Amino acid sequence: MSAFTTPAGLTGAAAGLLLGVGLALVLWRLSARRIRLVDRVAPYLQERPTTSRLLQDTHVITPFPTLERIVRPVVRDVAGLLERLGSGASSIRTRLVRAGSPTTLEAFRTEQVIWATIGLAGGLLLALLIGVTRGVSLVPLVVLVALCAVGGALLRDQALTRQVQQRERRMIAEFPTIAELLALAVGAGESPLAALERVARSTRGELSAEIGTTLADMRSGVPLAQALDRMASRTALPSLARFTDGVATAVERGTPLAEVLRAQAQDVREAGHRALMEEGGRREVLMLVPVVFLMLPVTILFAVFPGLTVLAITL
Template sequence: MSTATTVAVALVLGGSFATGVLLVARRVPRWAAPTLSRRIAPYVRDIADPLGLTPLAPALPWVGWRARRDRLAAGLGANDALVRRLHKAGWSQDAVAFRAGQLGWALGGALVGAVLVVVLTLTDRMTPVAVLLPPLLAAAGAALCDLRLTAAARRRAARVEEELPTVLEFLALCLAAGEGLRDALRRVGEVGAGELTGEIRRAVLATGTGSSLADALGELSRSLDVPALSRAIDQLIAAIDRGAPLAGVLQAQAADAREDAKRMLIEQAGKKEVAMLLPLVFLILPLSVLFAVFPGVVMLRLGIG
Protein backbone atom coordinates (compact mmCIF):
# COMPACT_ATOMS: atom_id res chain seq x y z
CA MET A 1 0.00 0.00 0.00
CA SER A 2 1.49 3.35 -1.07
CA THR A 3 1.74 6.44 1.09
CA ALA A 4 -1.02 8.25 -0.85
CA THR A 5 -3.38 5.31 -0.38
CA THR A 6 -2.62 5.20 3.33
CA VAL A 7 -3.36 8.92 3.67
CA ALA A 8 -6.62 8.55 1.74
CA VAL A 9 -7.76 5.64 3.93
CA ALA A 10 -6.84 7.63 7.04
CA LEU A 11 -8.85 10.62 5.81
CA VAL A 12 -11.91 8.49 5.10
CA LEU A 13 -11.78 6.64 8.44
CA GLY A 14 -10.98 9.77 10.45
CA GLY A 15 -13.72 11.78 8.78
CA SER A 16 -16.26 9.02 9.37
CA PHE A 17 -15.29 8.71 13.01
CA ALA A 18 -15.40 12.48 13.59
CA THR A 19 -18.82 12.71 11.91
CA GLY A 20 -20.17 9.92 14.08
CA VAL A 21 -18.84 11.52 17.26
CA LEU A 22 -20.39 14.89 16.36
CA LEU A 23 -23.75 13.30 15.55
CA VAL A 24 -23.75 11.44 18.87
CA ALA A 25 -22.76 14.61 20.73
CA ARG A 26 -25.58 16.55 19.11
CA ARG A 27 -28.13 14.07 20.42
CA VAL A 28 -26.97 14.27 24.04
CA PRO A 29 -29.88 16.00 25.86
CA ARG A 30 -27.75 18.34 27.94
CA TRP A 31 -25.79 19.55 24.91
CA ALA A 32 -28.62 19.54 22.39
CA ALA A 33 -30.91 21.68 24.57
CA PRO A 34 -30.69 25.45 24.02
CA THR A 35 -28.79 27.38 26.63
CA LEU A 36 -30.40 29.72 29.14
CA SER A 37 -29.04 32.79 27.36
CA ARG A 38 -30.43 31.48 24.10
CA ARG A 39 -33.91 31.06 25.61
CA ILE A 40 -34.13 34.48 27.24
CA ALA A 41 -32.37 36.49 24.51
CA PRO A 42 -35.56 37.17 22.44
CA TYR A 43 -37.15 38.80 25.50
CA VAL A 44 -34.22 41.10 26.35
CA ARG A 45 -33.15 42.24 22.90
CA ASP A 46 -32.40 45.74 24.12
CA ILE A 47 -29.58 44.48 26.33
CA ALA A 48 -28.62 41.44 24.24
CA ASP A 49 -28.18 40.88 20.52
CA PRO A 50 -30.41 43.28 18.48
CA LEU A 51 -31.84 40.37 16.51
CA GLY A 52 -32.18 38.13 19.54
CA LEU A 53 -30.48 35.29 17.72
CA THR A 54 -26.89 35.12 18.91
CA PRO A 55 -26.45 33.49 22.35
CA LEU A 56 -24.63 35.43 25.04
CA ALA A 57 -22.44 32.55 26.15
CA PRO A 58 -22.36 29.64 23.69
CA ALA A 59 -21.82 26.31 25.37
CA LEU A 60 -20.49 24.49 22.32
CA PRO A 61 -18.19 25.63 19.51
CA TRP A 62 -20.83 25.13 16.85
CA VAL A 63 -23.50 27.11 18.72
CA GLY A 64 -23.78 30.50 17.03
CA TRP A 65 -22.45 29.21 13.72
CA ARG A 66 -25.15 31.14 11.91
CA ALA A 67 -23.84 34.46 13.18
CA ARG A 68 -20.28 33.53 12.22
CA ARG A 69 -21.50 32.40 8.80
CA ASP A 70 -23.30 35.71 8.27
CA ARG A 71 -20.22 37.69 9.23
CA LEU A 72 -18.08 35.66 6.83
CA ALA A 73 -20.65 36.02 4.06
CA ALA A 74 -20.83 39.77 4.64
CA GLY A 75 -17.06 39.87 4.26
CA LEU A 76 -17.36 38.19 0.85
CA GLY A 77 -19.36 41.11 -0.45
CA ALA A 78 -22.98 42.21 -0.07
CA ASN A 79 -23.04 45.28 -2.29
CA ASP A 80 -25.94 47.25 -3.70
CA ALA A 81 -25.73 45.50 -7.08
CA LEU A 82 -26.35 42.14 -5.41
CA VAL A 83 -29.27 43.59 -3.45
CA ARG A 84 -30.83 44.87 -6.68
CA ARG A 85 -30.34 41.50 -8.39
CA LEU A 86 -32.01 39.71 -5.48
CA HIS A 87 -34.96 42.09 -5.57
CA LYS A 88 -35.17 41.80 -9.35
CA ALA A 89 -35.30 38.01 -9.02
CA GLY A 90 -38.01 38.27 -6.35
CA TRP A 91 -36.01 36.38 -3.73
CA SER A 92 -36.86 37.19 -0.14
CA GLN A 93 -33.38 36.46 1.26
CA ASP A 94 -30.97 39.30 1.84
CA ALA A 95 -27.50 39.67 0.36
CA VAL A 96 -25.75 38.16 3.38
CA ALA A 97 -27.95 35.06 3.27
CA PHE A 98 -27.28 34.69 -0.45
CA ARG A 99 -23.53 34.93 0.08
CA ALA A 100 -23.83 32.37 2.85
CA GLY A 101 -25.68 30.02 0.52
CA GLN A 102 -23.08 30.62 -2.18
CA LEU A 103 -20.36 29.81 0.33
CA GLY A 104 -22.20 26.61 1.20
CA TRP A 105 -22.35 25.64 -2.48
CA ALA A 106 -18.63 26.29 -2.79
CA LEU A 107 -17.84 24.20 0.28
CA GLY A 108 -20.08 21.41 -1.04
CA GLY A 109 -18.22 21.46 -4.35
CA ALA A 110 -14.88 21.36 -2.56
CA LEU A 111 -16.10 18.41 -0.47
CA VAL A 112 -17.22 16.52 -3.58
CA GLY A 113 -13.85 17.21 -5.17
CA ALA A 114 -12.05 15.95 -2.09
CA VAL A 115 -14.13 12.76 -2.14
CA LEU A 116 -13.29 12.23 -5.80
CA VAL A 117 -9.60 12.71 -5.07
CA VAL A 118 -9.80 10.11 -2.28
CA VAL A 119 -11.63 7.68 -4.59
CA LEU A 120 -9.04 8.16 -7.34
CA THR A 121 -6.28 7.58 -4.84
CA LEU A 122 -7.85 4.39 -3.51
CA THR A 123 -8.27 3.02 -7.05
CA ASP A 124 -4.66 3.92 -8.00
CA ARG A 125 -5.84 6.34 -10.69
CA MET A 126 -4.52 9.47 -9.04
CA THR A 127 -2.94 12.02 -11.38
CA PRO A 128 -1.47 15.46 -10.67
CA VAL A 129 -4.38 17.10 -12.50
CA ALA A 130 -6.87 15.50 -10.08
CA VAL A 131 -5.52 17.73 -7.28
CA LEU A 132 -7.30 20.64 -8.97
CA LEU A 133 -10.72 19.01 -8.58
CA PRO A 134 -11.61 20.52 -5.14
CA PRO A 135 -10.93 24.18 -6.07
CA LEU A 136 -12.50 23.75 -9.52
CA LEU A 137 -15.68 22.21 -8.12
CA ALA A 138 -15.81 24.86 -5.39
CA ALA A 139 -15.64 27.60 -8.02
CA ALA A 140 -18.26 25.75 -10.08
CA GLY A 141 -20.60 25.57 -7.09
CA ALA A 142 -20.29 29.30 -6.39
CA ALA A 143 -20.77 30.10 -10.09
CA LEU A 144 -23.83 27.83 -10.28
CA CYS A 145 -25.46 29.67 -7.38
CA ASP A 146 -24.83 32.99 -9.12
CA LEU A 147 -26.21 31.63 -12.40
CA ARG A 148 -29.39 30.53 -10.61
CA LEU A 149 -29.88 34.09 -9.39
CA THR A 150 -29.26 35.52 -12.86
CA ALA A 151 -31.70 33.08 -14.48
CA ALA A 152 -34.37 33.82 -11.86
CA ALA A 153 -33.97 37.57 -12.43
CA ARG A 154 -34.23 37.09 -16.21
CA ARG A 155 -37.39 34.98 -15.92
CA ARG A 156 -39.04 37.47 -13.58
CA ALA A 157 -38.16 40.37 -15.89
CA ALA A 158 -39.77 38.48 -18.77
CA ARG A 159 -42.95 37.97 -16.74
CA VAL A 160 -43.03 41.68 -15.87
CA GLU A 161 -42.73 42.59 -19.54
CA GLU A 162 -45.62 40.27 -20.36
CA GLU A 163 -47.83 41.84 -17.68
CA LEU A 164 -46.92 45.45 -18.47
CA PRO A 165 -49.33 46.16 -21.39
CA THR A 166 -52.35 44.79 -19.50
CA VAL A 167 -51.47 46.74 -16.35
CA LEU A 168 -51.00 50.00 -18.27
CA GLU A 169 -54.29 49.57 -20.11
CA PHE A 170 -56.12 48.88 -16.85
CA LEU A 171 -54.53 51.97 -15.26
CA ALA A 172 -55.57 54.07 -18.25
CA LEU A 173 -59.12 52.73 -17.95
CA CYS A 174 -59.27 53.60 -14.24
CA LEU A 175 -57.95 57.10 -14.87
CA ALA A 176 -60.41 57.64 -17.71
CA ALA A 177 -63.19 56.63 -15.32
CA GLY A 178 -62.24 59.53 -13.02
CA GLU A 179 -60.04 57.89 -10.40
CA GLY A 180 -56.79 59.39 -9.19
CA LEU A 181 -53.45 57.82 -9.97
CA ARG A 182 -52.87 56.52 -6.43
CA ASP A 183 -56.37 55.01 -6.31
CA ALA A 184 -55.87 53.45 -9.74
CA LEU A 185 -52.58 51.91 -8.65
CA ARG A 186 -54.23 50.61 -5.48
CA ARG A 187 -57.05 49.06 -7.52
CA VAL A 188 -54.58 47.38 -9.90
CA GLY A 189 -52.61 46.03 -6.96
CA GLU A 190 -55.74 44.61 -5.36
CA VAL A 191 -57.11 43.02 -8.52
CA GLY A 192 -53.92 41.67 -10.08
CA ALA A 193 -51.93 38.65 -8.99
CA GLY A 194 -48.71 38.87 -11.01
CA GLU A 195 -45.18 40.02 -10.39
CA LEU A 196 -45.76 43.59 -11.50
CA THR A 197 -48.95 44.03 -9.49
CA GLY A 198 -47.13 42.79 -6.39
CA GLU A 199 -44.50 45.49 -6.87
CA ILE A 200 -47.27 48.06 -7.41
CA ARG A 201 -48.79 47.04 -4.07
CA ARG A 202 -45.44 47.69 -2.39
CA ALA A 203 -45.18 51.08 -4.09
CA VAL A 204 -48.68 52.05 -2.91
CA LEU A 205 -47.77 50.90 0.60
CA ALA A 206 -44.64 53.07 0.45
CA THR A 207 -46.77 56.10 -0.44
CA GLY A 208 -48.84 55.43 2.66
CA THR A 209 -45.75 55.46 4.89
CA GLY A 210 -44.37 58.84 3.88
CA SER A 211 -42.87 58.44 0.38
CA SER A 212 -44.16 60.51 -2.50
CA LEU A 213 -45.78 58.76 -5.42
CA ALA A 214 -43.02 59.81 -7.82
CA ASP A 215 -40.31 58.48 -5.47
CA ALA A 216 -42.16 55.19 -4.98
CA LEU A 217 -42.58 54.70 -8.73
CA GLY A 218 -38.94 55.61 -9.32
CA GLU A 219 -37.83 53.05 -6.76
CA LEU A 220 -40.08 50.48 -8.45
CA SER A 221 -38.43 51.21 -11.79
CA ARG A 222 -34.90 50.96 -10.38
CA SER A 223 -35.56 47.74 -8.46
CA LEU A 224 -37.09 45.82 -11.37
CA ASP A 225 -34.73 47.28 -14.00
CA VAL A 226 -36.98 46.43 -16.96
CA PRO A 227 -36.44 48.86 -19.89
CA ALA A 228 -40.08 48.97 -21.01
CA LEU A 229 -41.30 49.56 -17.46
CA SER A 230 -38.64 52.21 -16.86
CA ARG A 231 -39.72 54.12 -19.97
CA ALA A 232 -43.38 53.96 -18.94
CA ILE A 233 -42.66 55.16 -15.40
CA ASP A 234 -40.40 57.97 -16.63
CA GLN A 235 -43.14 59.18 -18.95
CA LEU A 236 -45.70 58.90 -16.16
CA ILE A 237 -43.56 60.88 -13.70
CA ALA A 238 -42.93 63.54 -16.35
CA ALA A 239 -46.67 63.77 -17.01
CA ILE A 240 -47.31 64.18 -13.27
CA ASP A 241 -44.76 66.99 -13.03
CA ARG A 242 -46.07 68.82 -16.10
CA GLY A 243 -49.78 68.25 -15.49
CA ALA A 244 -50.35 66.30 -18.69
CA PRO A 245 -53.38 63.97 -19.03
CA LEU A 246 -52.28 60.69 -17.51
CA ALA A 247 -54.84 58.49 -19.28
CA GLY A 248 -53.51 59.43 -22.72
CA VAL A 249 -49.91 58.91 -21.62
CA LEU A 250 -50.70 55.46 -20.23
CA GLN A 251 -52.62 54.45 -23.37
CA ALA A 252 -49.66 55.46 -25.52
CA GLN A 253 -47.27 53.55 -23.27
CA ALA A 254 -49.55 50.51 -23.38
CA ALA A 255 -49.54 50.62 -27.19
CA ASP A 256 -45.73 50.87 -27.20
CA ALA A 257 -45.52 47.94 -24.79
CA ARG A 258 -47.78 45.90 -27.09
CA GLU A 259 -45.52 46.69 -30.04
CA ASP A 260 -42.43 45.73 -28.03
CA ALA A 261 -44.09 42.44 -27.07
CA LYS A 262 -44.89 41.71 -30.73
CA ARG A 263 -41.34 42.50 -31.78
CA MET A 264 -39.89 40.28 -29.06
CA LEU A 265 -42.26 37.49 -30.07
CA ILE A 266 -41.11 37.75 -33.69
CA GLU A 267 -37.46 37.71 -32.59
CA GLN A 268 -38.05 34.64 -30.44
CA ALA A 269 -39.84 32.94 -33.31
CA GLY A 270 -36.85 33.63 -35.56
CA LYS A 271 -34.46 32.16 -33.01
CA LYS A 272 -36.65 29.09 -32.54
CA GLU A 273 -36.81 28.64 -36.30
CA VAL A 274 -33.02 28.54 -36.51
CA ALA A 275 -32.90 26.14 -33.58
CA MET A 276 -35.43 23.87 -35.28
CA LEU A 277 -33.18 23.68 -38.34
CA LEU A 278 -30.34 22.13 -36.32
CA PRO A 279 -31.88 18.65 -35.89
CA LEU A 280 -33.19 18.83 -39.45
CA VAL A 281 -29.77 19.54 -40.94
CA PHE A 282 -27.60 17.43 -38.67
CA LEU A 283 -29.94 14.49 -37.90
CA ILE A 284 -32.88 14.01 -40.24
CA LEU A 285 -31.16 15.01 -43.51
CA PRO A 286 -28.07 12.76 -43.00
CA LEU A 287 -30.34 9.82 -42.12
CA SER A 288 -32.44 10.42 -45.24
CA VAL A 289 -29.32 10.49 -47.42
CA LEU A 290 -28.02 7.36 -45.69
CA PHE A 291 -31.28 5.47 -46.27
CA ALA A 292 -31.28 6.52 -49.92
CA VAL A 293 -27.63 5.74 -50.70
CA PHE A 294 -26.88 2.72 -48.51
CA PRO A 295 -29.07 0.16 -50.42
CA GLY A 296 -27.47 1.15 -53.72
CA VAL A 297 -23.95 0.82 -52.27
CA VAL A 298 -24.79 -2.64 -50.90
CA MET A 299 -26.23 -3.75 -54.25
CA LEU A 300 -23.13 -2.52 -56.10
CA ARG A 301 -20.87 -4.44 -53.74
CA LEU A 302 -22.89 -7.60 -54.21
CA GLY A 303 -22.91 -7.16 -57.96
CA ILE A 304 -26.65 -7.00 -58.22
CA GLY A 305 -28.25 -4.82 -60.84
Protein backbone atom coordinates (compact mmCIF):
# COMPACT_ATOMS: atom_id res chain seq x y z
CA MET A 1 0.00 0.00 0.00
CA SER A 2 1.32 3.50 -0.92
CA ALA A 3 1.89 6.08 1.78
CA PHE A 4 -0.35 8.58 -0.04
CA THR A 5 -3.36 6.22 0.08
CA THR A 6 -3.44 5.94 3.83
CA PRO A 7 -5.65 8.38 5.83
CA ALA A 8 -2.62 10.00 7.39
CA GLY A 9 -1.08 10.56 3.98
CA LEU A 10 -4.27 12.07 2.60
CA THR A 11 -4.50 14.45 5.56
CA GLY A 12 -0.90 15.55 5.14
CA ALA A 13 -1.41 16.12 1.42
CA ALA A 14 -4.51 18.26 2.05
CA ALA A 15 -2.67 20.28 4.69
CA GLY A 16 0.24 20.83 2.35
CA LEU A 17 -2.10 21.92 -0.43
CA LEU A 18 -3.83 24.42 1.84
CA LEU A 19 -0.50 25.75 3.07
CA GLY A 20 0.70 26.21 -0.49
CA VAL A 21 -2.49 28.03 -1.52
CA GLY A 22 -2.23 30.27 1.53
CA LEU A 23 1.39 31.16 0.81
CA ALA A 24 0.50 31.88 -2.82
CA LEU A 25 -2.29 34.25 -1.74
CA VAL A 26 0.02 36.02 0.71
CA LEU A 27 2.71 36.50 -1.93
CA TRP A 28 0.11 37.74 -4.45
CA ARG A 29 -1.24 40.36 -2.05
CA LEU A 30 2.25 41.52 -1.17
CA SER A 31 3.13 41.93 -4.81
CA ALA A 32 -0.17 43.77 -5.46
CA ARG A 33 0.53 46.26 -2.65
CA ARG A 34 4.02 47.02 -3.92
CA ILE A 35 4.21 50.58 -5.26
CA ARG A 36 5.91 50.71 -8.61
CA LEU A 37 8.14 53.49 -9.84
CA VAL A 38 5.57 54.48 -12.46
CA ASP A 39 2.92 54.93 -9.76
CA ARG A 40 5.26 57.14 -7.74
CA VAL A 41 6.22 59.38 -10.65
CA ALA A 42 2.80 59.60 -12.36
CA PRO A 43 1.23 62.25 -10.03
CA TYR A 44 4.11 64.62 -10.77
CA LEU A 45 3.85 64.12 -14.52
CA GLN A 46 0.09 64.64 -14.89
CA GLU A 47 -1.00 67.60 -17.00
CA ARG A 48 -2.58 70.25 -14.83
CA PRO A 49 -5.14 72.73 -16.20
CA THR A 50 -3.65 76.16 -16.85
CA THR A 51 -7.01 77.95 -17.13
CA SER A 52 -8.50 79.65 -14.11
CA ARG A 53 -11.55 78.03 -12.60
CA LEU A 54 -13.41 81.29 -13.15
CA LEU A 55 -12.91 80.87 -16.91
CA GLN A 56 -13.78 77.17 -16.96
CA ASP A 57 -17.45 77.92 -16.29
CA THR A 58 -18.88 78.44 -19.78
CA HIS A 59 -22.50 78.99 -18.70
CA VAL A 60 -23.12 82.71 -19.12
CA ILE A 61 -26.40 84.61 -19.09
CA THR A 62 -25.28 88.16 -19.93
CA PRO A 63 -23.56 89.75 -22.95
CA PHE A 64 -20.43 90.24 -20.80
CA PRO A 65 -19.14 86.73 -20.01
CA THR A 66 -15.80 87.72 -18.46
CA LEU A 67 -17.33 90.30 -16.14
CA GLU A 68 -20.09 87.84 -15.25
CA ARG A 69 -17.58 85.15 -14.25
CA ILE A 70 -15.70 87.64 -12.09
CA VAL A 71 -18.83 88.93 -10.36
CA ARG A 72 -20.54 85.52 -10.00
CA PRO A 73 -19.06 84.72 -6.54
CA VAL A 74 -20.34 88.07 -5.28
CA VAL A 75 -23.75 87.29 -6.76
CA ARG A 76 -23.82 83.99 -4.89
CA ASP A 77 -22.99 85.71 -1.60
CA VAL A 78 -25.68 88.32 -2.19
CA ALA A 79 -28.13 85.53 -3.10
CA GLY A 80 -27.48 83.91 0.28
CA LEU A 81 -28.18 87.24 1.98
CA LEU A 82 -31.42 87.65 0.04
CA GLU A 83 -32.42 84.12 1.02
CA ARG A 84 -32.19 85.17 4.66
CA LEU A 85 -34.18 88.34 3.94
CA GLY A 86 -37.15 86.36 2.58
CA SER A 87 -36.49 86.24 -1.17
CA GLY A 88 -36.31 82.44 -1.29
CA ALA A 89 -35.13 80.45 -4.30
CA SER A 90 -38.19 78.15 -4.36
CA SER A 91 -40.55 81.12 -4.20
CA ILE A 92 -38.72 82.85 -7.04
CA ARG A 93 -38.80 79.74 -9.22
CA THR A 94 -42.53 79.37 -8.62
CA ARG A 95 -43.23 83.01 -9.44
CA LEU A 96 -41.07 82.89 -12.56
CA VAL A 97 -43.13 79.95 -13.80
CA ARG A 98 -46.39 81.70 -12.92
CA ALA A 99 -45.19 84.84 -14.70
CA GLY A 100 -44.39 82.83 -17.83
CA SER A 101 -40.88 84.23 -17.83
CA PRO A 102 -37.96 82.33 -19.41
CA THR A 103 -35.59 83.92 -16.88
CA THR A 104 -33.64 81.47 -14.77
CA LEU A 105 -32.98 81.80 -11.06
CA GLU A 106 -29.34 82.78 -11.69
CA ALA A 107 -30.36 85.49 -14.15
CA PHE A 108 -32.93 86.82 -11.70
CA ARG A 109 -30.32 86.94 -8.93
CA THR A 110 -28.05 88.87 -11.29
CA GLU A 111 -30.86 91.35 -11.94
CA GLN A 112 -31.38 91.70 -8.20
CA VAL A 113 -27.68 92.51 -7.77
CA ILE A 114 -27.93 95.12 -10.53
CA TRP A 115 -30.97 96.70 -8.85
CA ALA A 116 -29.14 96.62 -5.51
CA THR A 117 -26.17 98.36 -7.13
CA ILE A 118 -28.45 101.06 -8.51
CA GLY A 119 -30.02 101.46 -5.07
CA LEU A 120 -26.55 101.67 -3.54
CA ALA A 121 -25.54 104.41 -5.98
CA GLY A 122 -28.74 106.32 -5.27
CA GLY A 123 -28.22 105.91 -1.54
CA LEU A 124 -24.66 107.23 -1.81
CA LEU A 125 -25.82 110.31 -3.71
CA LEU A 126 -28.61 110.91 -1.21
CA ALA A 127 -26.23 110.41 1.72
CA LEU A 128 -23.73 112.86 0.24
CA LEU A 129 -26.48 115.41 -0.33
CA ILE A 130 -27.81 115.07 3.21
CA GLY A 131 -24.32 115.08 4.71
CA VAL A 132 -23.32 118.25 2.88
CA THR A 133 -26.56 120.18 3.46
CA ARG A 134 -27.56 118.97 6.96
CA GLY A 135 -24.30 117.83 8.51
CA VAL A 136 -25.65 114.46 9.70
CA SER A 137 -23.26 112.02 11.40
CA LEU A 138 -21.73 109.07 9.53
CA VAL A 139 -23.66 106.18 11.11
CA PRO A 140 -27.17 107.20 9.92
CA LEU A 141 -25.79 107.83 6.44
CA VAL A 142 -24.22 104.36 6.30
CA VAL A 143 -27.52 102.83 7.44
CA LEU A 144 -29.34 104.82 4.74
CA VAL A 145 -26.99 103.55 2.03
CA ALA A 146 -27.39 99.93 3.20
CA LEU A 147 -31.18 100.26 3.28
CA CYS A 148 -31.19 101.68 -0.25
CA ALA A 149 -29.11 98.75 -1.53
CA VAL A 150 -31.32 96.14 0.15
CA GLY A 151 -34.42 98.03 -0.97
CA GLY A 152 -33.25 97.88 -4.59
CA ALA A 153 -32.92 94.09 -4.46
CA LEU A 154 -36.28 93.65 -2.74
CA LEU A 155 -37.88 96.04 -5.21
CA ARG A 156 -36.95 93.64 -8.04
CA ASP A 157 -38.63 90.88 -6.06
CA GLN A 158 -41.78 92.96 -5.73
CA ALA A 159 -41.66 93.74 -9.45
CA LEU A 160 -41.75 90.00 -10.15
CA THR A 161 -44.77 89.65 -7.86
CA ARG A 162 -46.57 92.45 -9.70
CA GLN A 163 -45.71 90.78 -13.01
CA VAL A 164 -47.33 87.56 -11.79
CA GLN A 165 -50.44 89.41 -10.62
CA GLN A 166 -50.82 91.30 -13.90
CA ARG A 167 -50.45 88.11 -15.94
CA GLU A 168 -53.01 86.27 -13.83
CA ARG A 169 -55.45 89.18 -14.17
CA ARG A 170 -55.06 89.01 -17.95
CA MET A 171 -55.66 85.27 -17.88
CA ILE A 172 -58.81 85.69 -15.79
CA ALA A 173 -60.05 88.33 -18.23
CA GLU A 174 -59.39 85.99 -21.18
CA PHE A 175 -60.87 82.90 -19.57
CA PRO A 176 -64.61 83.50 -20.25
CA THR A 177 -63.98 84.02 -23.98
CA ILE A 178 -61.73 80.95 -24.19
CA ALA A 179 -64.30 78.84 -22.33
CA GLU A 180 -67.11 80.00 -24.63
CA LEU A 181 -65.04 79.18 -27.72
CA LEU A 182 -64.27 75.73 -26.34
CA ALA A 183 -67.93 75.18 -25.54
CA LEU A 184 -68.91 76.14 -29.10
CA ALA A 185 -66.27 73.85 -30.60
CA VAL A 186 -67.23 70.93 -28.38
CA GLY A 187 -70.93 71.56 -29.01
CA ALA A 188 -70.23 71.46 -32.75
CA GLY A 189 -68.95 67.90 -32.41
CA GLU A 190 -65.20 68.32 -31.97
CA SER A 191 -63.27 66.40 -29.35
CA PRO A 192 -61.81 68.32 -26.38
CA LEU A 193 -58.29 67.93 -27.76
CA ALA A 194 -59.30 69.23 -31.20
CA ALA A 195 -61.19 72.10 -29.54
CA LEU A 196 -58.11 73.06 -27.54
CA GLU A 197 -55.98 73.03 -30.70
CA ARG A 198 -58.51 75.19 -32.56
CA VAL A 199 -58.67 77.73 -29.74
CA ALA A 200 -54.87 77.85 -29.44
CA ARG A 201 -54.60 78.57 -33.19
CA SER A 202 -57.34 81.18 -33.40
CA THR A 203 -56.68 83.24 -30.26
CA ARG A 204 -53.84 85.28 -28.79
CA GLY A 205 -53.07 85.98 -25.16
CA GLU A 206 -51.60 84.58 -21.98
CA LEU A 207 -54.17 81.82 -21.59
CA SER A 208 -53.80 80.82 -25.24
CA ALA A 209 -50.04 80.55 -24.70
CA GLU A 210 -50.64 78.27 -21.70
CA ILE A 211 -52.96 76.10 -23.78
CA GLY A 212 -50.28 75.94 -26.48
CA THR A 213 -47.73 74.81 -23.87
CA THR A 214 -50.17 72.14 -22.69
CA LEU A 215 -50.67 70.89 -26.25
CA ALA A 216 -46.90 70.78 -26.73
CA ASP A 217 -46.63 68.61 -23.60
CA MET A 218 -49.27 66.25 -24.98
CA ARG A 219 -47.47 66.01 -28.34
CA SER A 220 -44.31 65.02 -26.49
CA GLY A 221 -46.10 62.03 -24.96
CA VAL A 222 -47.56 63.41 -21.73
CA PRO A 223 -51.13 62.20 -21.03
CA LEU A 224 -53.88 64.79 -21.31
CA ALA A 225 -54.80 64.68 -17.61
CA GLN A 226 -51.18 65.13 -16.54
CA ALA A 227 -50.64 67.98 -19.02
CA LEU A 228 -53.75 69.75 -17.71
CA ASP A 229 -52.52 69.28 -14.13
CA ARG A 230 -49.24 70.91 -15.12
CA MET A 231 -51.16 73.81 -16.60
CA ALA A 232 -53.11 74.24 -13.35
CA SER A 233 -49.89 74.14 -11.31
CA ARG A 234 -48.23 76.72 -13.57
CA THR A 235 -51.10 79.19 -13.23
CA ALA A 236 -52.22 78.54 -9.62
CA LEU A 237 -55.66 80.05 -10.31
CA PRO A 238 -58.74 78.32 -8.82
CA SER A 239 -60.92 78.95 -11.88
CA LEU A 240 -58.34 77.47 -14.23
CA ALA A 241 -57.87 74.52 -11.88
CA ARG A 242 -61.62 73.83 -12.07
CA PHE A 243 -61.42 74.22 -15.85
CA THR A 244 -58.60 71.68 -16.21
CA ASP A 245 -60.36 69.25 -13.85
CA GLY A 246 -63.56 69.53 -15.89
CA VAL A 247 -61.78 68.91 -19.18
CA ALA A 248 -59.82 65.96 -17.78
CA THR A 249 -62.97 64.43 -16.29
CA ALA A 250 -64.89 64.86 -19.53
CA VAL A 251 -62.13 63.21 -21.54
CA GLU A 252 -61.72 60.29 -19.14
CA ARG A 253 -65.40 59.59 -18.50
CA GLY A 254 -67.00 60.87 -21.69
CA THR A 255 -69.30 63.32 -19.90
CA PRO A 256 -70.75 66.42 -21.68
CA LEU A 257 -68.28 69.27 -21.60
CA ALA A 258 -70.03 72.19 -23.29
CA GLU A 259 -72.40 72.99 -20.43
CA VAL A 260 -69.63 72.69 -17.89
CA LEU A 261 -67.50 75.18 -19.81
CA ARG A 262 -70.37 77.62 -20.17
CA ALA A 263 -71.11 77.40 -16.44
CA GLN A 264 -67.45 78.02 -15.61
CA ALA A 265 -67.34 81.01 -17.95
CA GLN A 266 -70.44 82.45 -16.27
CA ASP A 267 -68.90 81.94 -12.83
CA VAL A 268 -65.73 83.74 -13.89
CA ARG A 269 -67.75 86.63 -15.31
CA GLU A 270 -69.69 86.97 -12.07
CA ALA A 271 -66.47 86.83 -10.05
CA GLY A 272 -65.00 89.55 -12.27
CA HIS A 273 -68.13 91.65 -11.81
CA ARG A 274 -67.88 91.31 -8.04
CA ALA A 275 -64.18 92.21 -8.11
CA LEU A 276 -64.98 95.25 -10.26
CA MET A 277 -67.66 96.41 -7.81
CA GLU A 278 -65.27 95.97 -4.88
CA GLU A 279 -62.58 97.93 -6.72
CA GLY A 280 -65.10 100.66 -7.49
CA GLY A 281 -66.03 100.85 -3.81
CA ARG A 282 -62.39 101.24 -2.81
CA ARG A 283 -61.84 103.90 -5.47
CA GLU A 284 -64.90 105.76 -4.24
CA VAL A 285 -63.44 105.90 -0.74
CA LEU A 286 -60.10 107.11 -2.10
CA MET A 287 -61.86 109.81 -4.12
CA LEU A 288 -63.22 111.26 -0.89
CA VAL A 289 -59.68 112.17 0.22
CA PRO A 290 -59.16 115.07 -2.24
CA VAL A 291 -62.79 116.11 -1.84
CA VAL A 292 -62.58 116.35 1.94
CA PHE A 293 -59.04 117.68 2.33
CA LEU A 294 -58.73 119.89 -0.77
CA MET A 295 -62.02 120.90 -2.36
CA LEU A 296 -64.10 121.25 0.81
CA PRO A 297 -61.64 123.62 2.60
CA VAL A 298 -61.40 125.79 -0.53
CA THR A 299 -65.21 125.91 -0.79
CA ILE A 300 -65.54 126.91 2.87
CA LEU A 301 -62.85 129.53 2.42
CA PHE A 302 -64.68 131.08 -0.56
CA ALA A 303 -67.93 131.07 1.43
CA VAL A 304 -66.50 132.55 4.62
CA PHE A 305 -63.88 134.97 3.30
CA PRO A 306 -66.33 137.65 1.98
CA GLY A 307 -68.12 137.78 5.32
CA LEU A 308 -64.83 138.07 7.21
CA THR A 309 -63.78 140.87 4.85
CA VAL A 310 -67.05 142.78 5.50
CA LEU A 311 -66.67 142.36 9.25
CA ALA A 312 -63.10 143.63 9.10
CA ILE A 313 -64.20 146.70 7.12
CA THR A 314 -67.02 147.54 9.51
CA LEU A 315 -64.78 147.19 12.51
